[in-house]
Amino acid sequence: xxTPLGQHPPVxxxxxxxxxxxxxxxxxxxxxxxxxxxxxxxxLASTRRFWDLVAPRLAGLPVLALDQRGHGDSDRPxxxxxxxxxxxxxxxxxxxxxxxxxxxxGHSWGASTALRLAAESPERVLAVVAVDGGPGPIRGGASAxxxxxERTQARARLEPPRTALPVAELRERLAQGPLAPWxxxxxxxxxxxxxxxxxxxxxxxxxxxxxxxxIVDDLLDTDPAGWLPQIACPAWLVAAEQVGGDPWGAxxxxxxxxxxxxxxxxxxxxWAGAVHDVPLQWxxxxxxxxRAAVDEISPSASVHQ
Numbered sequence: 001x002x003t004p005l006g007q008h009p010p011v012x013x014x015x016x017x018x019x020x021x022x023x024x025x026x027x028x029x030x031x032x033x034x035x036x037x038x039x040x041x042x043x044l045a046s047t048r049r050f051w052d053l054v055a056p057r058l059a060g061l062p063v064l065a066l067d068q069r070g071h072g073d074s075d076r077p078x079x080x081x082x083x084x085x086x087x088x089x090x091x092x093x094x095x096x097x098x099x100x101x102x103x104x105x106g107h108s109w110g111a112s113t114a115l116r117l118a119a120e121s122p123e124r125v126l127a128v129v130a131v132d133g134g135p136g137p138i139r140g141g142a143s144a145x146x147x148x149x150e151r152t153q154a155r156a157r158l159e160p161p162r163t164a165l166p167v168a169e170l171r172e173r174l175a176q177g178p179l180a181p182w183x184x185x186x187x188x189x190x191x192x193x194x195x196x197x198x199x200x201x202x203x204x205x206x207x208x209x210x211x212x213x214x215i216v217d218d219l220l221d222t223d224p225a226g227w228l229p230q231i232a233c234p235a236w237l238v239a240a241e242q243v244g245g246d247p248w249g250a251x252x253x254x255x256x257x258x259x260x261x262x263x264x265x266x267x268x269x270x271w272a273g274a275v276h277d278v279p280l281q282w283x284x285x286x287x288x289x290x291r292a293a294v295d296e297i298s299p300s301a302s303v304h305q
Contacts, residue, residue, distance in 0.1 A: 015029065026074045029065045030064050034049065038294065053187070053283035062099070087121070103297070108110070112222070115228070118235065125233055127296065129236040130289055134255075187280050234297065243272075256268050
């Protein structure tokens with residue numbers, strides 16, 4: 001039996017609980033509060049603990065961080081893992097808490113889910129925040145990346161490493177990675193939650209490889225840029241621009257340029273020096289961005305707690 005790493009009590013008054021998705025049990029952490037609810041959606045292969053440095057900085061607001069299906073402590077069904085089902089999971093969880101509308105925040109893959117919700121369920125989303133993910137790649141309006149060299153290369157770039165390391169070695173490697181200048185016990189706990197230790201003493205990703213690639217294939221079959229004209233609410237899109245270059249940099253720039261003309265209420269930002277996992281790098285900045293999104297719509301928002 002495998003043991004999850006980085007397990008710890010919820011931070012700053014959070015409450016762990018189970019919520020329903022679409023025929024699936026989702027694990028979540030809820031921080032009670034008043035006013036506009038905030039839904040936090042993690043990226044591919046991550047967990048709700050990714051938001052542990054951001055959530056305390058949103059104190060006073062009702063905040064919900066989900067382990068999306070197949071991830072973290074949520075159920076791992078054989079399928080489906082398409083974006084439409086994942087979005088319905090989120091709405092089902094919000095319904096269970098009695099939240100008719102929310103500000104929806106997503107990082108990376110979670111940003112795609114957030115944008116889908118804003119486009120397809122506008123009555124449920126007051127504002128959307130997409131942190132280094134979501135609107136790209138731009139494919140000229142195509143609904144999918146067709147078979148061929150470009151798709152093969154993109155799929156290879158998104159394939160996860162099949163890590164199997166002693167826990168101590170994994171800790172050392174992670175501490176020397178892109179987040180090294182900001183490494184702390186809290187960051188380590190959030191990152192380690194992605195892994196589990198098997199009976200052989202080796203740490204591996206908790207998200208099964210086949211599930212990871214099923215989600216990758218769904219991402220390659222969908223162009224989120226097509227949703228942008230349907231989004232009427234304020235849309236805060238952030239591109240993290242790494243020092244020394246970013247292999248996705250050109251696509252991110254093209255996506256933001258497209259978003260500027262496609263969105264009804266664009267709020268576009270480029271953060272120089274940000275790594276992809278910027279909520280762990282600069283949690284105060286990310287929390288400030290979320291508060292800005294909440295503050296903008298709060299005067300006109302009408303939600304029932």
